Amino acid sequence: MRTALVTGITGQDGSYLAEQLLERGYRVVGVHRRLSAENHWRIEHLDALVLRYADLHDLGSLYDLVEEYRPDEIYNLAAQSFVPTSWTQPLLTAEATGLGLVRLLEAVRRVHPAARVYQASSSEMFGNSPDCPQNEDSRFAPASPYACAKLYAHMMVQNYRQAHGLFVVSGILFNHESPRRGLEFVTRKVAHGVARVHLGRVDKLRLGNLTARRDWGFAGDYTQAMWSMLQQDRARDFVVATGVDHSVEDLVRLAFETLGRDWREHVEQDPRLFRRNEVVRLRGDASRARESLGWEPRVQFPDLVRMMVEAEVARLQV
DSSP, X not given: OOEEEEETXXXXXXXXXXXXXXXXXXXXEXXXXXXXXXXXXXXXXXXXXXXXXXXXXXXXXXHHHHHHXXXXXXXXXXXXXXXXXXXXXXXXXXXXXXXXXHHHHHHHHHHOTTOEEEEEEEGGGGTTOXXXXXXXXXXXXXXXXXXXXXXXXXXXXXHHHHHHOOEEEEEEEOOEEOTTSOTTSHHHHHHHHHHHHHTTSOSOXXXXXXXXXXXXXXHHHHHHHHHHHTTSSXXXXXXXXXXXXEXXXXXXXXXHHHTTOOGGGTEEEOGGGSXXXXXXBXXXXXXXXXXXXXXXXXXXXXXXXXXXXXHHHHHHHX
């Protein structure tokens, strides 16, 4: 039985990845931080999961984990991952999202260098890069503290791979969503807001920039790509994306259309919700993933939006 250690297990990606690893026969050790109120709703159905407390800020706890379990694979999904929060808490973001990965790699290097490591990089690293679509060789132009922290971690992956010979890879994942997304993210915010309008709880949904364009896919598809990256003969970084971008307005229109409503009757723009330094457009080129991993997105954007809206309606009716 292979052992996989997954940081950020309670998040969207952690929950889908854990399901898929358990289905493949892994022993899955989920790593989470000790909080005053636990947030396990995404993984409470996974009885076979082993949960352990540790923190990317605490090198000692990472040493202990790696020493105890000597995992075959490590998936680092833990981060401060909300871009607006990175502006108000840039130091925390740098510590958790950037230096946290380096602490984990140090634990691997010193305790169990045979482990294969996946790092969750982000399309936000491209920011307002002049290259579009963006692939593994595109120029980086991070436009937030979050993106800067992710880029630091991404470069450290390459450094540890070259200097220490570790099998460590970055998945440069473009936006990926699901009904398990946090409410602070725009896709879930829209789906939740549309459901509340439909059920008569509110009449208006307030949003920021409607013209920003993103390449949105389904999180469950993207976690399959993570696993595939660690099964390769050599360590390489991969862009994971659908190759199609949509505006926030497209997202809103489709979400309201799912329930037979006109979005223009219910949406108000709020200037306070605009980003400080907006990223105008992100669209990925996942040719390397298609050719080397055999990976393709299965869930298309309209189906993803419908999935999320219907899940929110079901939640609110309970």
